[in-house]
Amino acid sequence: MMKFKQVLAGVAASVLLLSVAGCGNGGTYKAGTYTGTGQGKDGPVKVQVTVTKDKIKGVKVLRTNDNKVLADEAEKKVTKEIVKDQSVKVDVVSGATHSSNGIIEGAKKALKKAGASESQLNKAAKKKDAKAQTAHTDVAVVGAGAAGTAAALAARQSGANVVLLEKTASPMGAGTLAGGMFAADSAQQKAQHKTVSKQWLYDKYMDASQGYMNSVLVRKVIDQAGPTVDWLNKNGADMKLVDAGTGGSYAHQGDPATLHGYQKGGTKAIKALQSQYKKDGGKLYFSTPAKKLLTNSKHQVTGVVATKANGAKFTVHAKKVIIATGGYGGNQKMLNRYLGKPNTKGQVLQNKGDGLKMAWAAGAGKEGTDTTHYFWETFTNSEIKHMTKSVGAKYFALTAFSAYPNLRVNVQGQRFSDETDATLYARRGAEIASQPKQTEYVVFDTAMLNKIKEKGTVAIEDQYGKWKNNPQSYMEFNEPSNTKDSIKRENTPTNFEPLLSQLAGNGVVFKSDSLADLAKQMGVSQTNFKQSVSQYNGAITQGKDTQFFANPKRLISVKTGPYYAVKYVARNLGTLGGVRINDQIQATKTNGKAIPNLYVAGADAGGMYGKIYVDFEGGTLGFAYTSGRLAGLNAAKAIN
Numbered sequence: 120m121m122k123f124k125q126v127l128a129g130v131a132a133s134v135l136l137l138s139v140a141g142c143g144n145g146g147t148y149k150a151g152t153y154t155g156t157g158q159g160k161d162g163p164v165k166v167q168v169t170v171t172k173d174k175i176k177g178v179k180v181l182r183t184n185d186n187k188v189l190a191d192e193a194e195k196k197v198t199k200e201i202v203k204d205q206s207v208k209v210d211v212v213s214g215a216t217h218s219s220n221g222i223i224e225g226a227k228k229a230l231k232k233a234g235a236s237e238s239q240l241n242k243a244a245k246k247k248d249a250k251a252q253t254a255h256t257d258v259a260v261v262g263a264g265a266a267g268t269a270a271a272l273a274a275r276q277s278g279a280n281v282v283l284l285e286k287t288a289s290p291m292g293a294g295t296l297a298g299g300m301f302a303a304d305s306a307q308q309k310a311q312h313k314t315v316s317k318q319w320l321y322d323k324y325m326d327a328s329q330g331y332m333n334s335v336l337v338r339k340v341i342d343q344a345g346p347t348v349d350w351l352n353k354n355g356a357d358m359k360l361v362d363a364g365t366g367g368s369y370a371h372q373g374d375p376a377t378l379h380g381y382q383k384g385g386t387k388a389i390k391a392l393q394s395q396y397k398k399d400g401g402k403l404y405f406s407t408p409a410k411k412l413l414t415n416s417k418h419q420v421t422g423v424v425a426t427k428a429n430g431a432k433f434t435v436h437a438k439k440v441i442i443a444t445g446g447y448g449g450n451q452k453m454l455n456r457y458l459g460k461p462n463t464k465g466q467v468l469q470n471k472g473d474g475l476k477m478a479w480a481a482g483a484g485k486e487g488t489d490t491t492h493y494f495w496e497t498f499t500n501s502e503i504k505h506m507t508k509s510v511g512a513k514y515f516a517l518t519a520f521s522a523y524p525n526l527r528v529n530v531q532g533q534r535f536s537d538e539t540d541a542t543l544y545a546r547r548g549a550e551i552a553s554q555p556k557q558t559e560y561v562v563f564d565t566a567m568l569n570k571i572k573e574k575g576t577v578a579i580e581d582q583y584g585k586w587k588n589n590p591q592s593y594m595e596f597n598e599p600s601n602t603k604d605s606i607k608r609e610n611t612p613t614n615f616e617p618l619l620s621q622l623a624g625n626g627v628v629f630k631s632d633s634l635a636d637l638a639k640q641m642g643v644s645q646t647n648f649k650q651s652v653s654q655y656n657g658a659i660t661q662g663k664d665t666q667f668f669a670n671p672k673r674l675i676s677v678k679t680g681p682y683y684a685v686k687y688v689a690r691n692l693g694t695l696g697g698v699r700i701n702d703q704i705q706a707t708k709t710n711g712k713a714i715p716n717l718y719v720a721g722a723d724a725g726g727m728y729g730k731i732y733v734d735f736e737g738g739t740l741g742f743a744y745t746s747g748r749l750a751g752l753n754a755a756k757a758i759n
Contacts, residue, residue: 147172148172148233148235150171151233152169153168153229153232153233154167154225154232155168155225155229155232156228157220157221158220159183159217159218159220159221160185160189161184161185161515162511163183163221164180164190164224165225166181167179167180175201175202175205175230177202178202178222178226179194179198183218186597188386189215190218192289193211193212193215193221194222195288197223201223201226204243205244206243206244207223207226207227207230207240208241208243209223211223212287213286213287213288213291213406248430249430251431251432252433253435254282256282256435256436256437257439257755258271258438258439258441258751259437260282260441261425261440261442261473261474262284262286262444262474263284263287263389263393263405264292264721265293265389265721265743266443266720266721266723267441268290268392268393268747269745270441270747270748270750271283271441272354272392272393272401273751273752274751274754274755275396275399276399277752278755278759279759280400281402282402282404282435284404284408284409284423284425285405285406285407286407286473287469289405290390292445292470293445293466293467293743294743294744295384295389297385297739297740298378298380298385299379299381300344300379300743300744300745301377301736301737302344302347302379302741303315303317306348307359308345308376311376313360315377319375320377321337323734324733327728327732328728328729328730329729331730332728333486333700333702336726337726337727339749340742343745343748344741344745347744351392351744354392355394355395356389357387358381358388359593360378360380361376361378361591362376362591365602366593367582367600367605368542368543370539370541377737378737379737380592380594380600381594382592385595385597404425406427406428407426408426408473409425409473410424411424412480413434417715418482418714419716420481420714421436421438422437423435438716439716439718440716440717441719441720441747442478442698442717442718442719443722444470444474445470445693445722446475446694446721446723447697448464448468448491448691448692449468449470450471457694458489458491461557462491462552462691465691466690466691466692467693470693470694472697478706478714478719479698481714482714483698483707483719484699484708484709485698485699486696486697486726487696487724489730490696490725491695492693492694492695492739493689493731494545494692495521496548496551496689497687497688498517498627498686505626509622510622513618516615517618517685520561520563523541523580524538524539524580524673525538525563526562526652526674526675526677527541527561528559529558529559529560529643530556530560530643531555531643532651534655534667535554535667537668538667539670539673539674545733549732551687551689552689558686558689559686560629561687562637562683562684566678566679567579567675568615568616571615572614572616573612575608575609575612582609583606584606586602590603627686628684629683629684630683631681631682632681632682633680634649634652641684641686659674693722694722695728696722696726698719699726700725703718703749704720704746704753705717719750720746720750721743721747724742
């Protein structure tokens with residue numbers, strides 16, 4: 120379903136030239152303007168710093184390759200803090216750690232050119248002690264992503280007074296990056312006569328979980344997803360029903376239309392919902408991470424303790440608390456403990472399991488702690504850093520080879536799956552995660568590259584042509600995903616050979632005139648690799664795959680040198696569980712008894728999945744919004 124896109128923040132980033140009253144840091148600079156380059160998530164970050172004789176006068180980002188939403192937030196805060204504190208010892212923006220560190224590193228290098236000493240660079244600004252604050256409310260919501268925002272808005276619109284707490288500086292959760300949510304019977308589906316069988320959806324959950332799910336919860340969410348879409352649109356989210364497979368999951372073409380895709384992107388959608396929440400009288404605090412739950416002598420949850428941006432302790436006394444902090448995909452220790460090794464960090468690094476720990480400490484049971492959302496494939500951070508130094512953002516073009524039924528082998532040189540399922544991204548991600556080192560190599564030859572060079576990727580497989588006269592569009596990762604552009608792209612002749620040759624030998628791309636030498640470069644068994652190529656090619660020739668039962672008509676032979684291989688690792692979007700809940704979205708003990716006054720929604724909640732993500736479009740965001748809305752409604756109702 121999802122088409123992960125590289126987003127360029129652009130050369131012309133917003134400029135923050137900020138003057139500061141008062142004394143400088145006591146050091147002496149060589150007055151002027153200097154530049155330095157740090158490393159962001161997706162490539163170099165070039166920073167310009169302007170200094171006077173004794174003061175940092177201004178900082179601006181000249182260029183970054185990172186996701187625009189995250190890069191803008193990091194730039195907005197980090198550049199301002201460097202000038203304000205007269206130091207590069209500033210805090211990173213939660214949710215934009217890599218972008219923040221890239222800016223800090225670039226600014227540090229620029230200041231070194233200006234003559235700053237190590238002591239000056241490492242001197243932290245003194246922080247003033249902030250006065251503790253207290254608030255009283257009906258409902259406190261921890262986490263302002265999709266689930267938390269829905270919970271807060273639903274509770275407020277049901278008459279409850281609500282305080283919404285978020286650790287990041289702005290909306291940055293998985294809901295901002297997603298493409299849309301599922302439903303069975305939204306108003307749009309009814310109007311277009313495209314309602315989806317609830318039995319079909321339920322069977323999909325059952326197939327994915329093999330029974331390891333809370334069936335009562337699953338049925339509730341399926342029933343309530345349609346009304347949730349309608350409610351979200353009413354409050355400004357702007358979602359539109361699109362055909363299955365629109366975003367790149369070729370294997371989903373022909374499935375029922377479940378996905379209601381963001382039309383303005385996830386960030387704008389959640390901001391619109393938060394704007395409505397504040398308009399309705401709700402209170403929202405960013406940069407305010409929750410630290411622990413308050414409980415009374417009867418073990419009832421009575422509030423939450425947080426820390427505001429200025430360091431002040433913020434105690435919120437509440438009749439009900441809803442936790443929706445996005446799981447633990449950014450916590451390496453928890454990943455090692457609950458998923459085992461190897462594993463891959465989630466895409467949203469600020470999700471550290473804060474809410475899980477608070478709920479468990481209050482007595483909540485555990486469920487789904489070993490469930491994570493492996494989806495598609497990617498490269499390691501070190502590999503991305505290495506490639507961007509060679510070719511900049513052009514490296515991302517390598518992801519094109521992940522979407523076609525080419526031969527795939529593991530680190531032992533063994534073929535291990537049906538390659539025609541490459542765009543069943545959830546299952547594919549799980550298959551790669553199950554391989555040694557969570558790694559696969561996609562193998563192809565020059566004959567395929569020549570076809571693409573002449574006619575585009577449509578020469579090997581037409582994945583979007585069905586929408587030529589019926590264009591579909593939505594936004595994912597806050598970037599357009601539309602069939603018009605996809606059709607144009609797959610029909611554009613593209614010469615990949617220069618990029619592959621430039622990156623060959625860097626540990627990700629491998630090229631050789633012989634299969635034996637290619638295997639040697641890859642570090643895999645030559646015997647296994649040759650057998651894999653022979654068996655794969657044989658399936659095409661014989662018209663039958665006796666090993667993994669792939670459709671041989673779609674396989675792409677490997678016969679003409681030079682030969683190529685591209686290495687990928689499993690991509691983890693984030694974890695999907697941790698706290699046991701019931702169909703009322705209440706946190707429960709291991710015996711199923713509800714924890715008084717505590718609700719848990721979204722990716723913190725267990726029970727919706729087994730080991731693998733459900734294989735239809737919009738499942739995760741659908742559960743986040745729907746469980747959040749239900750939690751808010753139920754909490755407010757329990758108070759009233």
